[in-house]
Amino acid sequence: MATLFSPEFADVLTPIFVFIFVFALLYALLAKTKFFGDKSGFNLVIAFATSMLILIIPESQVVISVFTPWMGLLVVLMIFIFMFFIFLGVKSETMAEFTKSSGFAFWVVLIIVILFLVALTKAFGPFLMTNQNPGFWNAVKRVVFHPKTLGALLVLAIAAYAIRYIGSNE
Secondary structure: OOOOOOHHHHHHHHHHHHHHHHHHHHHHHHHHHOOOOOOHHHHHHHHHHHHHHHHHOHHHHHHHHHHHHHHHHHHHHHHHHHHHHHHOOOOHHHHHHHHOOHHHHHHHHHHHHHHHHHHHHHHHOOOOOOOOOOOHHHHHHHHHOOHHHHHHHHHHHHHHHHHHHHHHOO
């Protein structure tokens, strides 16, 4: 028996969901920021045209359809973590203050960028994978994604946070 969630309908429903998601998100963003003014009709046209352009490019549909569920999972996971800490007795004011800190924002943005790169890899193939072929981009990837470089960046990040923490407590 065929249901709406069966794989046969995925090819039909994915573009519809992507269109609605991009249209609603972009229209809400334009209406909230008033980037193009207060004209809601103009914002509707921009959101509609952008949503249609997203539908034309199949790779963008793949990026959005891979990235969106992971973002939803990230939001639900963060809500559960905050609820866990509030259940343990941490005051909600402390949690609100924590979410406004730059460290929290850094980690959230880092996770979002990693999820976006994973979605891009799903759509365009392993473009971040290193190889021994000659060329500037391949050399940059070999240097940036080398384990020693990534390890040095991790040690520098830990040292920066440690220095900032030690310096703020004096």
